[in-house]
Amino acid sequence: MIREPKPVRWVLRLFVICYVGLLVLWPVFLVAQRTLSPGWQAVVSSLSSPEVLLGLRLTGIATFWSVLFNLVFGVGISLLLVRYEFRGKRLLSVLLDLPLSVSPVVVGLALMLVYAKGTPVGRFLYGIGYQIIFATPGIVLATTFVALPLVIREVVPVLTEIGDDQEVAARSLGASGWQTFWRVTLPGIKWAVVYGVVLTLARSLGEFGAVKVVSGNISLQTQTATLVVQDTYQDFQQQTAYTVSLLLTLAAVLCITVVALLRPKEKLS
Amino acid sequence: MSIEIVGVNKSFGDFAALTDVHLDIPSDNITALLGPSGGGKTTLLRIIAGLEAADSGTVAIEGVDATGIPAQKRNIGFVFQHYAAFKHLTVAKNVGFGLSIRHWRKRDVDKKVDELLRLVHLEQFADRLPSQLSGGQRQRMALARALAIEPKLLLLDEPFGALDAKVRKELRDWLRRLHEEVKVTTVFVTHDQEEALEVADNVVVMNAGRIEQSGPPVELYDEPASRFVMSFLGEVTTLDHHLIRPHDIAVHTEPVPGGVAGVIVHWQRIGFEVRIGVRPQSDSQDAPEIAVRLTRTLAHALGLGEGVRVWLEPEKGATVIPALEAVRPAA
Numbered sequence: 256m257i258r259e260p261k262p263v264r265w266v267l268r269l270f271v272i273c274y275v276g277l278l279v280l281w282p283v284f285l286v287a288q289r290t291l292s293p294g295w296q297a298v299v300s301s302l303s304s305p306e307v308l309l310g311l312r313l314t315g316i317a318t319f320w321s322v323l324f325n326l327v328f329g330v331g332i333s334l335l336l337v338r339y340e341f342r343g344k345r346l347l348s349v350l351l352d353l354p355l356s357v358s359p360v361v362v363g364l365a366l367m368l369v370y371a372k373g374t375p376v377g378r379f380l381y382g383i384g385y386q387i388i389f390a391t392p393g394i395v396l397a398t399t400f401v402a403l404p405l406v407i408r409e410v411v412p413v414l415t416e417i418g419d420d421q422e423v424a425a426r427s428l429g430a431s432g433w434q435t436f437w438r439v440t441l442p443g444i445k446w447a448v449v450y451g452v453v454l455t456l457a458r459s460l461g462e463f464g465a466v467k468v469v470s471g472n473i474s475l476q477t478q479t480a481t482l483v484v485q486d487t488y489q490d491f492q493q494q495t496a497y498t499v500s501l502l503l504t505l506a507a508v509l510c511i512t513v514v515a516l517l518r519p520k521e522k523l524s
Numbered sequence: 525m526s527i528e529i530v531g532v533n534k535s536f537g538d539f540a541a542l543t544d545v546h547l548d549i550p551s552d553n554i555t556a557l558l559g560p561s562g563g564g565k566t567t568l569l570r571i572i573a574g575l576e577a578a579d580s581g582t583v584a585i586e587g588v589d590a591t592g593i594p595a596q597k598r599n600i601g602f603v604f605q606h607y608a609a610f611k612h613l614t615v616a617k618n619v620g621f622g623l624s625i626r627h628w629r630k631r632d633v634d635k636k637v638d639e640l641l642r643l644v645h646l647e648q649f650a651d652r653l654p655s656q657l658s659g660g661q662r663q664r665m666a667l668a669r670a671l672a673i674e675p676k677l678l679l680l681d682e683p684f685g686a687l688d689a690k691v692r693k694e695l696r697d698w699l700r701r702l703h704e705e706v707k708v709t710t711v712f713v714t715h716d717q718e719e720a721l722e723v724a725d726n727v728v729v730m731n732a733g734r735i736e737q738s739g740p741p742v743e744l745y746d747e748p749a750s751r752f753v754m755s756f757l758g759e760v761t762t763l764d765h766h767l768i769r770p771h772d773i774a775v776h777t778e779p780v781p782g783g784v785a786g787v788i789v790h791w792q793r794i795g796f797e798v799r800i801g802v803r804p805q806s807d808s809q810d811a812p813e814i815a816v817r818l819t820r821t822l823a824h825a826l827g828l829g830e831g832v833r834v835w836l837e838p839e840k841g842a843t844v845i846p847a848l849e850a851v852r853p854a855a
Contacts, residue, residue: 420608423575424666426595427602428622428673438621442612 283504290497301495302502306475310483310499316391317398317466317479318459324399325455329406330448334440336407337414338422354403362400363468366393370469389471394479397465402458406451413447414440446518453514457507526551526709527572527677532581534567541567543733545581549726554703554710556724558717558756564733565713566681572711573679574598585677598677601670601708605682607662609654615665616641616650622673640668643705660691664698671706680712684719696723717757721745729753746843754845761815762847763836770799771817772842776835777826783835786814791830798823802834 259267290298301307335341336348354362370377370387380387387393421443425435441448463481470477478486480499488496527549534542542564549555557565570576572583574595582591590598610618617624619640620633628636641647644664646657654662663683670678683699684692700723703710714720720727721741728738729752737749748754751767760767764784776783790801790813798820801813814836828834838844 417611420604420606421610423595424602424604424608424610424669425621425625427573427575427600428625428669429596429599430621430625431596434625438625439610442610445612 286497286500286504289493290501293494297494298498301492301498304495306478306483306487307480307495307499309475310478310480311502313391313394313478314460314480314503317394317462318456320395321398321402321459322452322455325402325406326448326452329403329451329455330410330441330444333407333410333414333444337411338419351404351407354401359397359401359462359464359466360468363397363465366397366400366465366469370396388469389473389477391477393469394466394477397469398459398462401462401465402455405454405458406448409447409451409454410444413444417443449514449517453510456510460503460506526586527711528584528587529568529572530582530584532568532571532578532583534564534571534576534578540733542571542578545733545735547728547735547738549709549711549728551709552707553725554700554712554723555726555728556720557711557713557728557730558720559715559730559736560756561715562732563730565730568730569679569681569711569713572677573600573602575602599673599675601673601675601678603663603666603670603678603680603683605685607654607659607666607686609662609666611654614651614653615646615657618654618665619668619672621669626673636672640672643671643702644668658691659687660695663687663695667702671708675708678708678710680710682713682715684716685714692719699723721757729756731756748843748845751845751847754843759815762812763814763838763844765847766838766844767847768838768842768844770815772839772844773814773816773836774839775816775818775822775826775828776837777828777832778835780835780837783837784814785833785835788828788830788832788834789813791828793820796820798828800828802836 332351336344367388368374370380370393372378372381372386372388377387385392387396421439422435425439426432430438461481462479463485466479467482467485470479470482472478472482472486474486480503484496484499484503487493487499527547529545529547529549532542532545533540545564545568547568557568559565567576571578572585574590574593574597578591582589584590585598585600610621613621616634616637620637623633623636637650638647641650644667646661646664646668649657649661649665654665657665663686667680667683684695687695696719712723724741726738727741727744729736729744731752737744737753744753745757748757754760754767759770761770761773762768763773779785784804786802786804788800789803790799792799796819798818800816800818800823802816803813804811816836
């Protein structure tokens with residue numbers, strides 16, 4: 256490694272600390288401070304308001320399904336992309352990255368165009384008793400959509416790197432496709448999957464734009480936690496807004512910490 | 525268990541990997557598929573294993589047509605060039621993989637794994653991960669893993685290709701001895717002619733998707749069916765428009781009838797051996813140098829050295845084949 260002269264190193268360090276501090280640490284610290292400064296009483300009471308409870312519940316539901324769908328779908332699609340050759344593979348892989356590059360608001364609008372009550376698909380689903388837009392399924396759909404590429408992006412490079420040697424060996428030893436997947440492929444990509452799931456979890460917890468459009472943002476009915484934050488902040492209930500914000504931040508920090516703690520053990524063993 | 529390959533063809537896009545391959549592989553032997561890379565030998569091995577499907581033709585194992593049987597049902601042990609160790613499993617678990625797939629009881633798996641680890645001298649490494657083993661140890665583990673399923677056939681794809689020269693040599697001897705203990709029909713792929721001649725009972729030389737010749741190593745060496753086989757199985761040089769091995773040339777310091785006259789222009793001494801290059805004195809200026817090998821004692825006795833004039837002829841009983849037109853072995 257090249258050692259830079261001492262002054263350069265200090266300048267670089269200072270720059271990094273300022274950058275991260277001003278962009279991440281200081282704002283998050285202020286949220287925590289504002290939340291906790293009125294005392295625990297205020298925190299508890301703002302958390303127990305019905306709209307906050309409903310918001311957290313909805314966010315929980317949306318995150319659960321988004322993680323589940325993206326886990327199963329993500330691992331499946333990754334296997335398809337890496338292990339099989341087919342026409343339109345490049346196109347598929349570009350399409351899969353789309354949710355990351357398109358603004359979530361646009362995602363929301365696009366979902367509206369397909370599933371709103373006035374459209375053929377929406378009318379059909381409504382006819383058999385399912386409402387998508389302005390209801391929980393729409394929220395799940397939007398959340399799943401925006402977090403779609405995260406598992407795939409983690410798993411594909413690892414699958415490519417480990418190659419199919421081990422899988423072929425397992426087959427030659429008599430393992431069926433299913434046994435090969437559970438005993439050989441999955442253990443090989445385990446950590447990539449865990450990372451992908453954590454990223455999906457964090458992304459789903461924080462989703463705002465797409466959900467705002469498809470949910471209709473109806474208070475006490477279709478407001479997720481992030482929507483509650485916005486609503487309460489604009490309604491001059493800052494305490495509630497800060498509390499929910501801090502809760503969302505802590506959940507994300509917790510996810511990342513758990514992975515960081517688990518990960519080194521794997522490497523040592 | 526004998527293998528019978530009839531009329532197998534295989535191409536990848538425009539590239540014909542195998543063209544009309546017919547081959548019988550005898551039981552209980554070690555057979556080497558020998559040839560340059562891209563010659564189709566690995567493809568043939570993978571077709572026998574069922575890891576690749578032939579475009580046409582059949583593979584019969586022990587008289588039963590195996591063409592349509594998938595790899596996991598063939599009960600063939602396969603050892604990969606890069607080991608293909610299960611990285612997340614210990615050595616013992618790796619070896620026992622095929623048995624636990626078959627739902628053996630744990631006690632029986634442990635017993636069998638113990639036995640195999642002793643066979644490949646890895647008993648003290650049972651609880652290590654593959655990443656903690658050397659290349660040679662990993663390859664022995666892979667071999668034990670393939671043997672665990674008691675295969676009717678053991679296939680090895682360039683088994684020593686990724687190892688350094690010294691370990692290669694050890695493993696070669698060891699594979700030979702192992703085969704005497706575990707009498708299982710074995711086929712291995714190699715591009716190293718020395719490895720093929722040393723380890724195999726039966727060598728199949730392949731080139732450009734075809735079988736050039738097959739037979740016992742000595743037969744191939746002494747009676748090559750083509751210039752390709754002759755030059756692939758050992759060094760060759762051209763003497764009087766014939767291919768001949770450099771150590772099959774007799775050197776004289778006096779004219780002999782039918783001898784090729786020349787002058788020694790290169791001289792290299794390697795251990796017990798002397799390698800010389802002789803420029804023939806012929807009409808054409810650009811006649812290629814003739815390589816000759818002889819022992820140092822003979823070279824000294826003849827008083828050879830750079831610039832000395834010599835006459836060359838084939839030794840009696842040397843393998844000689846015409847250099848230009850094809851191709852019948854001269855006795």
